[in-house]
Amino acid sequence: MPAPVEPSPLYRARNPQASDPWRVLDQHFATFQQVYEDCYQAKYGFWRPIVERSVTAFLKCGDLHQGFARVRCGDCHEGLGGLLKNYMRKAA
Numbered sequence: 001m002p003a004p005v006e007p008s009p010l011y012r013a014r015n016p017q018a019s020d021p022w023r024v025l026d027q028h029f030a031t032f033q034q035v036y037e038d039c040y041q042a043k044y045g046f047w048r049p050i051v052e053r054s055v056t057a058f059l060k061c062g063d064l065h066q067g068f069a070r071v072r073c074g075d076c077h078e079g080l081g082g083l084l085k086n087y088m089r090k091a092a
Contacts, residue, residue, distance in 0.1 A: 016062035029055050 016022050036047050060066045 014062050
């Protein structure tokens with residue numbers, strides 16, 4: 001008889017620092033910023049501040065040292081599952 005299948009956990013930890021986009025931006029974005037005016041501004045226009053804000057937010061995403069949110073249901077005090085269960089019950 002085959003072994004029972006274990007349910008997958010609710011939370012699956014991410015490791016964004018292991019992704020190729022994260023590593024490329026982390027290693028090369030500062031250099032890109034430094035050379036942008038000389039190498040790219042004539043073709044693509046002025047440096048837009050949203051670029052730096054977006055890259056900074058992307059690099060911080062998933063880093064628990066930057067903080068995290070904990071969601072709990074006000075009725076049953078369970079985690080996200082309880083919150084969704086109560087929402088669905090109230091929506092019905």
